[in-house]
Amino acid sequence: MELHVNPTRMELGKLKKRLQVAKRGHKLLKDKLEEMMKQFLGLVEENRHLRETVEESLSEVFKGFLLARAQMSPEFLTGAIAYSKHKLTLEAGIQRRMGLEVPSFKITSAVEAGKGLPYGLAQTSSELDQAILLLLDSFGPLLELSEVEKAVELMAAEIEKTRRRVNALEFVLIPQLEETIRFITMKLEENERSTLTRLMKVKDIVRGRDL
Amino acid sequence: MRENNFAFAVGRVRVLETRLLDSGKFERMLEARDADEVLRILGETEYAQALAAIKNQNDYEAVLDYERHRVFALVRSMLAPEREIAELYFLRYDLHNLKVLLKAEMTGVNPEGLADEGVFGPQRLQAMISRTGVRANAAGTGTVAVGTDLEKAPDYLAQWIEQGRQAMASGDPQAVDLVLDGAFYRFAAETARQGKWGILERYWLGLIDLTNAISTARCRRMATGSDFLGTALLEGGIIPVKEFVAFYDQSAESFAHFLELHGYGTLFAGKEALTSPAALENAASNYLRQLLADAGQSFMIGPEPIFAYLLAKENEIRKIRIIIVGKLNGIPREILRERL
Numbered sequence: 001m002e003l004h005v006n007p008t009r010m011e012l013g014k015l016k017k018r019l020q021v022a023k024r025g026h027k028l029l030k031d032k033l034e035e036m037m038k039q040f041l042g043l044v045e046e047n048r049h050l051r052e053t054v055e056e057s058l059s060e061v062f063k064g065f066l067l068a069r070a071q072m073s074p075e076f077l078t079g080a081i082a083y084s085k086h087k088l089t090l091e092a093g094i095q096r097r098m099g100l101e102v103p104s105f106k107i108t109s110a111v112e113a114g115k116g117l118p119y120g121l122a123q124t125s126s127e128l129d130q131a132i133l134l135l136l137d138s139f140g141p142l143l144e145l146s147e148v149e150k151a152v153e154l155m156a157a158e159i160e161k162t163r164r165r166v167n168a169l170e171f172v173l174i175p176q177l178e179e180t181i182r183f184i185t186m187k188l189e190e191n192e193r194s195t196l197t198r199l200m201k202v203k204d205i206v207r208g209r210d211l
Numbered sequence: 212m213r214e215n216n217f218a219f220a221v222g223r224v225r226v227l228e229t230r231l232l233d234s235g236k237f238e239r240m241l242e243a244r245d246a247d248e249v250l251r252i253l254g255e256t257e258y259a260q261a262l263a264a265i266k267n268q269n270d271y272e273a274v275l276d277y278e279r280h281r282v283f284a285l286v287r288s289m290l291a292p293e294r295e296i297a298e299l300y301f302l303r304y305d306l307h308n309l310k311v312l313l314k315a316e317m318t319g320v321n322p323e324g325l326a327d328e329g330v331f332g333p334q335r336l337q338a339m340i341s342r343t344g345v346r347a348n349a350a351g352t353g354t355v356a357v358g359t360d361l362e363k364a365p366d367y368l369a370q371w372i373e374q375g376r377q378a379m380a381s382g383d384p385q386a387v388d389l390v391l392d393g394a395f396y397r398f399a400a401e402t403a404r405q406g407k408w409g410i411l412e413r414y415w416l417g418l419i420d421l422t423n424a425i426s427t428a429r430c431r432r433m434a435t436g437s438d439f440l441g442t443a444l445l446e447g448g449i450i451p452v453k454e455f456v457a458f459y460d461q462s463a464e465s466f467a468h469f470l471e472l473h474g475y476g477t478l479f480a481g482k483e484a485l486t487s488p489a490a491l492e493n494a495a496s497n498y499l500r501q502l503l504a505d506a507g508q509s510f511m512i513g514p515e516p517i518f519a520y521l522l523a524k525e526n527e528i529r530k531i532r533i534i535i536v537g538k539l540n541g542i543p544r545e546i547l548r549e550r551l
Contacts, residue, residue: 067546079311079323119388129429
């Protein structure tokens, strides 16, 4: 369906320029889409790998807690872990990926290994040590996972938006512009032919009078 | 020690010992489909009384608590003629409560995980540590906070509270634990040595040595460094602390050899204790129980058989908890068997 515009040369010029821009935009967006898809697949793979690592490590953590829970009475276990000694610093920022703003986290802890436990060793089970230290080690990958998962989510939305734009350009705007340009060109040619015919007719009439 | 004071109690313990769960019962519980079946098996044993007294029979922790309270009360009454022996054992619950109360005060949160057992109980301890004023400390170098009931606390407990408060200044809950653990085990070793309790003295000193051995294994696994190990070890045992610290960097085999030289060779009958602190914990617990069980057999009358029964009962409750928690969470039988 062509656009509702006046079939004038000026309009034709404008439409041709718009078509040129639309085609260039379409190409750029298509390139962007391809690159984003490439990055998206990489991110999805990274996300899968991170999730596997985190799930594996958390399952070890929970297993350790369960075994500690089984070895120690609830009072001793609660008393040992209810008071944390860790002061973790979380820095939250923004990083750009393919023009997208995705969150970035950085966690820092000043506590040394072993000294990171919030309890003494004499009345606690060794099963708890591994669980606590593994949980502490899991924080880094867990935050990285949250970063990557959010990036995947944002990139998926951006890919969808870009694909809609590419499709709109490819299947709606560019065909409309081409159709309209063709219509205006035909209309202008028609006008030209009509003027030429009229001129020839006028010329014939004038020549007849002279004779 | 007036052995004759225990004649009736030991006779009673000999009967109660026959009611301890045997390996067949544990095997049946391990093979049970789920936790409900474990509780049904428990219903056929001495735990039937606890199951009948608890409204929600699925609350296994309440059942185990009930049984523990019952046995503790019984053992306390049996050890009444030698109150110190029982008190030293139950003081570890007060130690735990003291740690919880001080750490809660330090972090400004409500105390969680208080134990009802203990010589003083959580309420009395809370009253002792609540700050209502200050007085000069024993050395005259500063002041300490005093509560309304601190004056009623025995000297050793007042000292622990003071030491705990000093550790609180670091803002580190682990420091409070380490200081109080050190104070308690030093006190336990002194009390046991002064009391000339024979095999029970050997039990307490062995407990300190083995706790140190386990701490060394834990620190080696966590790679904490020997400095931290030095602060985590308990004074008062047979083996000096510095010897444990010296073995921080040595191989597991030489550490095992070092413990063998001090008479703890049986710990490493199974090779797992060489590499796993959890296996060493189990081996240490078995070693101490066996020490008392053997003594219980040799000493016809005395506090040893009663103490051996107490440890056996606590171990039984621990094993039941392992099985039920395992069944509730689908832990494979092989892993549970290792822990038993």
